Amino acid sequence: MATPFDPADLPTGILTSLSPLVHRVLAPNPSPFTYTGTQTYLVGTDDLAVIDPGPDDADHLAALSAAIAGRRVVAILCTHTHRDHSPAARSLSKATGAPVVGCAPLTLEDDGPRADAAFDADYRPDRVLGDGETVAGSGWTLEAVATPGHTSNHLCFALRQERALFTGDHVMGWSTSVISPPDGDMTDYMASMQRLLDREDAIYYPAHGDPIDNPQRLVRGMMGHRKQREGQILRFLERNGEGAIPDMVAEMYKGVDPRLHGAAGRSVLAHLIDLNGRGVVTTAGDGQWRMR
Structure with a gap:
């Protein structure tokens, strides 16, 4: 934040x-x-x-x-x-x-x-x-x-x-x-x-x-923040079966200025690409993502 x-x-x-x-x-x-x-x-x-x-x-x-x-x-x-x-x-x-x-x-x-x-x-x-x-x-x-x-x-x-x-x-x-x-x-x-x-x-x-x-404490906190975002994405997909990035952003970034939602979507995409590379999620076509 x-x-x-x-x-x-x-x-x-x-x-x-x-x-x-x-x-x-x-x-x-x-x-x-x-x-x-x-x-x-x-x-x-x-x-x-x-x-x-x-x-x-x-x-x-x-x-x-x-x-x-x-x-x-x-x-x-x-x-x-x-x-x-x-x-x-x-x-x-x-x-x-x-x-x-x-x-x-x-x-x-x-x-x-x-x-x-x-x-x-x-x-x-x-x-x-x-x-x-x-x-x-x-x-x-x-x-x-x-x-x-x-x-x-x-x-x-x-x-x-x-x-x-x-x-x-x-x-x-x-x-x-x-x-x-x-x-x-x-x-x-x-x-x-x-x-x-x-x-x-x-x-x-x-x-x-x-x-x-106190740099190590900050680094640990930032890594934890990214893991929390990853967890939010996975819970969204587990609950909904599949979903598109704008829908994830709308849920995950409630209270954030909507003008920043496009940039937030880039971060969500970065997480999804990482999760895909690790074999956890995959694309489902038409901009949708789902669990493997």
């Missing part, structure tokens, strides 16, 4: 120190799906990594330039290629000379209502980081942690010196992540969540929402 949306919660364009090595600048792109906006992180002191540079917005780029304050930028890292995360990488790279590294390029048009930003078709990294590969600067090392699910190319970045993890949209501080097929994959998402649960990170820095200082 998302935290109530209030774009005034945090000021945009202000450099905020969160730890000796981690600093944040909030982009001016608040919405019901980005919360207060995209949080761009600056890692380091003498030289810097910039994580999720955000939208290609002139005011945000000016704020980042002021925050960098002439220091050397070692790398510009992107967790994934939705347009609220990666487009500013191009302008920032041109201004600083730093390479764009991180996730692989991915452009995909899906056929359903979106509850997040569309893909950045112009993203061209200088280097794609594989799982476990690193970028380092003076006093810091960032390690790529592959976390597909929200998107197939999603990476988190682990800051070894502070046992911190930059989680992009995989784990957010205000809402569960959107899983929208065909690229969003519930099976991959749950496996990635289990991977994070097995780690020993002390704090998460998400792209949207507050830092998370």
